[in-house]
Amino acid sequence: xxxxxxxxxxxxxxxxxxxxxxxxxxxxxxxxxxxxxxEGKYNPRKIIEEAILGLQxxxxxxxxxxxxxxxxxxxxxxxxxxxxxLTEIFTLIKNQCFEKGKFPEAFSAQGQAxxxxxxAIPYSKAIISRREKLGLxxxxxxxxxxxxxxxxxxxxxxxxxxxxx
Amino acid sequence: MSxxxxxxxxxxxxLPYLEASARKVFEKLGIILKxxxxxxxxxxxxxxxxxxxxxxxxxxxxxxxxCNNNGGVISFCSGCVxxxxxxxYFINKDITVKKEVNKYLQKVGKVYEGNTAxxxxxxxxxxxxxxxxxxxxxxxxxFKVAVHYGCxxxxxxxxxxxxxxxxxxxxxxxxxxxxxxxVDYDLKLECCGNPLDKSDKDLSLxxxxxxxxxxxxxxxxxxVVVCPACYQQYEFNQRELNKKNGTxxxxxxxYLSELVALAFGFKPQELGLNxxxxxxxxxxENVGFxx
Amino acid sequence: xxxxxxxxxxxxxxxxxxQAALDLADMGIQVNMVEKKPCIxxxxxxxxxxxxxxxxxxxxxxxxxxxxxxxxxxxxxSYSEVQKVEGSAGNFSAEILKRARFIKxxxxxxxxxxxxxxxxxxxxxxxxxxxxxxxxxxxxLQGVPSVMTIDKxxxxxxxxxxxxxxxxxxxxxxxxxxxxxxTIKINNIGSIIVATGYNLIEDINKEVLKxxxxxxxxxxLTALEFERLESxxxxxxxxxxxxxDNETPKKxxxxxxxxSRSDRVEKYxxxxxxxxxxxxxxxxxxxxxxxxxxxxxxxxRAGGKGFQSFLKRGENEYNIKYIKSKIAQITIxxxxxxxIVYENLDTGEVKQIQVDLVVLATCIxxxxxxxxxxxxxxxxLNDYHFIKTPPFISVETSKNGIFTCGCVHxxxxxxxxxxxxxxxxxxxxxxxxxx
Numbered sequence: 001x002x003x004x005x006x007x008x009x010x011x012x013x014x015x016x017x018x019x020x021x022x023x024x025x026x027x028x029x030x031x032x033x034x035x036x037x038x039e040g041k042y043n044p045r046k047i048i049e050e051a052i053l054g055l056q057x058x059x060x061x062x063x064x065x066x067x068x069x070x071x072x073x074x075x076x077x078x079x080x081x082x083x084x085x086l087t088e089i090f091t092l093i094k095n096q097c098f099e100k101g102k103f104p105e106a107f108s109a110q111g112q113a114x115x116x117x118x119x120a121i122p123y124s125k126a127i128i129s130r131r132e133k134l135g136l137x138x139x140x141x142x143x144x145x146x147x148x149x150x151x152x153x154x155x156x157x158x159x160x161x162x163x164x165x
Numbered sequence: 166m167s168x169x170x171x172x173x174x175x176x177x178x179x180l181p182y183l184e185a186s187a188r189k190v191f192e193k194l195g196i197i198l199k200x201x202x203x204x205x206x207x208x209x210x211x212x213x214x215x216x217x218x219x220x221x222x223x224x225x226x227x228x229x230x231x232c233n234n235n236g237g238v239i240s241f242c243s244g245c246v247x248x249x250x251x252x253x254y255f256i257n258k259d260i261t262v263k264k265e266v267n268k269y270l271q272k273v274g275k276v277y278e279g280n281t282a283x284x285x286x287x288x289x290x291x292x293x294x295x296x297x298x299x300x301x302x303x304x305x306x307x308f309k310v311a312v313h314y315g316c317x318x319x320x321x322x323x324x325x326x327x328x329x330x331x332x333x334x335x336x337x338x339x340x341x342x343x344x345x346x347x348v349d350y351d352l353k354l355e356c357c358g359n360p361l362d363k364s365d366k367d368l369s370l371x372x373x374x375x376x377x378x379x380x381x382x383x384x385x386x387x388x389v390v391v392c393p394a395c396y397q398q399y400e401f402n403q404r405e406l407n408k409k410n411g412t413x414x415x416x417x418x419x420y421l422s423e424l425v426a427l428a429f430g431f432k433p434q435e436l437g438l439n440x441x442x443x444x445x446x447x448x449x450e451n452v453g454f455x456x
Numbered sequence: 457x458x459x460x461x462x463x464x465x466x467x468x469x470x471x472x473x474x475q476a477a478l479d480l481a482d483m484g485i486q487v488n489m490v491e492k493k494p495c496i497x498x499x500x501x502x503x504x505x506x507x508x509x510x511x512x513x514x515x516x517x518x519x520x521x522x523x524x525x526x527x528x529x530x531x532x533x534s535y536s537e538v539q540k541v542e543g544s545a546g547n548f549s550a551e552i553l554k555r556a557r558f559i560k561x562x563x564x565x566x567x568x569x570x571x572x573x574x575x576x577x578x579x580x581x582x583x584x585x586x587x588x589x590x591x592x593x594x595x596x597l598q599g600v601p602s603v604m605t606i607d608k609x610x611x612x613x614x615x616x617x618x619x620x621x622x623x624x625x626x627x628x629x630x631x632x633x634x635x636x637x638x639t640i641k642i643n644n645i646g647s648i649i650v651a652t653g654y655n656l657i658e659d660i661n662k663e664v665l666k667x668x669x670x671x672x673x674x675x676x677l678t679a680l681e682f683e684r685l686e687s688x689x690x691x692x693x694x695x696x697x698x699x700x701d702n703e704t705p706k707k708x709x710x711x712x713x714x715x716s717r718s719d720r721v722e723k724y725x726x727x728x729x730x731x732x733x734x735x736x737x738x739x740x741x742x743x744x745x746x747x748x749x750x751x752x753x754x755x756x757r758a759g760g761k762g763f764q765s766f767l768k769r770g771e772n773e774y775n776i777k778y779i780k781s782k783i784a785q786i787t788i789x790x791x792x793x794x795x796i797v798y799e800n801l802d803t804g805e806v807k808q809i810q811v812d813l814v815v816l817a818t819c820i821x822x823x824x825x826x827x828x829x830x831x832x833x834x835x836x837l838n839d840y841h842f843i844k845t846p847p848f849i850s851v852e853t854s855k856n857g858i859f860t861c862g863c864v865h866x867x868x869x870x871x872x873x874x875x876x877x878x879x880x881x882x883x884x885x886x887x888x889x890x891x
Binding site: 021024026027029040045075079083 | 713718754783797799803804806807808
């Protein structure tokens with residue numbers, strides 16, 4: 001059974017008031033490339049509908065539909081006749097999933113790399129020599145301690161080390 | 166004209182040959198790109214932002230705080246551009262966001278007011294289209310190019326503020342300025358599927374399969390992209406799809422800067438075209454492009 | 457009954473203006489009617505049928521047109537525009553520009569010989585440019601006044617100093633190339649009724665239709681274009697064929713809310729589209745009983761007398777399938793068949809459907825030229841540039857003595873336009889008789 005969580009609903013609305021403009025016309029689901037190839041298993045309209053209804057359990061724990069299947073192509077945002085900022089709302093939902101440790105493993109890898117190196121892809125020896133051969137300059141990236149200080153402030157370090165599904 | 170250069174992660178640390186072509190093109194156009202020390206990951210608008218919006222804002226704002234060029238900052242990557250433009254957008258839209266972000270930045274002795282202008286390298290090329298045309302030494306005759314704009318180069322238009330989100334023209338016009346033909350194809354504005362790679366590999370492959378199929382049907386002989394995520398999606402998956410589905414994709418994938426560089430007369434060798442998985446040699450031969 | 461010394465000025469000769477004119481004229485009030493187009497009749501003349509009775513539109517309208525023309529209390533200024541209005545309630549004066557049609561109205565009998573011989577082919581505005589007319593033309597078949605007009609912009613005599621074949625052909629010497637535009641001054645106007653109707657979104661903003669491939673895909677039409685195709689006097693004589701291959705469509709998709717109910721285009725509901733779409737689908741089915749009709753909608757708005765049962769009849773008797781889903785985009789296949797992606801909101805499934813023809817229910821927008829007219833009249837417009845009217849007395853404008861009716865102040869259907877016209881006429885008569 002679905003339980004309505006009014007606090008969740010209010011939180012989404014506080015974060016993004018455009019949610020309340022949605023009139024469930026399904027322009028988003030009809031324009032979504034992932035909805036098309038999954039025949040509606042992934043469905044942006046349904047995510048918005050569940051957010052309006054405050055069905056946090058369904059969205060964050062059951063992930064039905066799975067918000068991680070959004071390809072972030074932003075077509076829905078451009079098409080929505082009510083200018084609902086769908087992807088921003090999805091981000092908020094996915095952020096909640098992250099805080100609960102319910103996110104795909106690949107995101108964890110990227111996050112850990114940023115925490116460890118300040119960049120998502122550390123420079124390998126092979127790449128460094130390839131860069132030299134191509135006549136490219138060496139790159140001085142961010143001081144790692146500085147980045148780690150920031151990530152501690154945003155509590156990213158704790159959430160990421162807990163890992164994803 | 167000069168810009169601070171934001172390289173990001175994927176291009177310099179995985180696909181440095183794309184960076185080489187871009188640097189050469191801008192040098193030839195007399196546009197100065199200044200390297201800046203101390204950048205972190207942008208961070209990825211299809212990665213870090215989705216798991217932690219405030220971390221994305223904080224790191225993005227920190228990066229922007231390091232830029233001090235009047236011309237603003239330029240990037241070769243649509244993802245980095247979306248992040249940097251997006252951070253500006255959110256900071257300038259809501260004063261509480263700006264305050265919160267600066268509260269984080271304060272811990273590392275930095276401040277960001279939201280004033281650094283951000284540009285995609287294709288934007289700057291388009292703004293200098295006449296100069297690009299003048300600089301062409303070897304027109305790309307016979308190149309039938311499928312332009313893949315990618316999503317983040319265009320959308321959300323409220324953040325990107327560049328070109329039409331559904332009927333873009335800029336990259337097509339640049340491609341045509343090089344003497345190549347831009348071939349219209351079905352699904353042109355659709356996503357390549359790269360971001361889905363992190364959550365559902367099969368769906369991601371299905372999306373790029375659909376795109377490649379449409380491009381092949383339209384009779385294009387190569388693809389041009391302006392984003393390293395799209396580049397990898399097109400480049401790295403053709404062989405896999407052929408193995409999996411028995412398709413026969415063999416489309417050279419060019420970065421826009423590579424096409425421009427070729428038209429400017431640079432040699433494939435100095436551009437590192439040999440690092441491409443789908444080699445463009447056969448295309449060059451077929452269209453009689455002397456290298 | 458006293459004959460009032462003051463007359464009424466009615467701007468716009470569509471069904472609303474006509475009804476108001478007839479009401480006032482029957483009360484013994486002198487009416488001056490000004491119509492911009494060569495003939496009165498307005499949008500209703502372009503329609504094949506009217507909902508919810510599916511009566512023939514021109515059959516209802518035509519008697520009113522001729523009544524308007526021959527009523528001794530009505531003076532008709534067609535092909536004319538109001539240029540200047542002065543004064544106040546009870547005592548307005550107006551200047552009317554009567555454009556030269558280069559035809560002697562009292563001589564022309566609309567025999568059509570001139571048009572037969574005219575060598576110029578021009579897009580026919582009345583038929584939404586779906587066919588060509590000549591430079592000398594009848595605005596539409598049953599138009600009133602029933603006289604020809606020469607299109608100065610396109611006529612070879614005016615553009616290249618050549619031809620004049622029409623002049624030689626006309627057996628009644630009705631062609632007059634020396635005719636000049638006239639400015640006519642009317643004094644003693646007691647009150648004014650503005651009934652200049654509406655345009656459609658495609659007339660002012662084709663950008664919105666981009667996602668639906670309108671203009672690019674030949675099998676995507678707007679509703680008014682489709683209406684003309686259904687009409688027996690229209691470009692296809694009422695036998696609907698696709699423009700891509702001349703085939704009869706067997707599957708038609710009607711897409712609702714094109715331009716309306718959108719924060720990006722027009723925020724208001726266009727009010728008539730749910731019903732006219734159902735009507736158009738019914739008529740198409742009457743032409744061909746094998747037809748499958750699909751209506752993609754956000755909400756079906758059937759708030760009028762007999763409207764709900766009209767929808768039910770559509771569903772039960774005319775093979776219309778109503779699908780709750782707003783369509784985002786259209787693509788086409790290699791045979792130019794439109795392909796629509798939609799969500800079935802009952803099941804959450806996202807599906808594709810291939811159809812033969814798409815009809816876009818484009819929304820009503822304020823008529824072109826309304827800003828200038830409002831300035832001339834000194835009346836206010838609302839945020840959408842319709843005429844501003846108070847919430848409870850919909851026929852009043854912001855200025856005493858000036859009334860309005862029909863779509864120029866908000867989207868509405870024919871019965872309501874007619875009812876409002878009678879309301880506006882009654883209010884105008886009050887001012888005239890009181891003054």
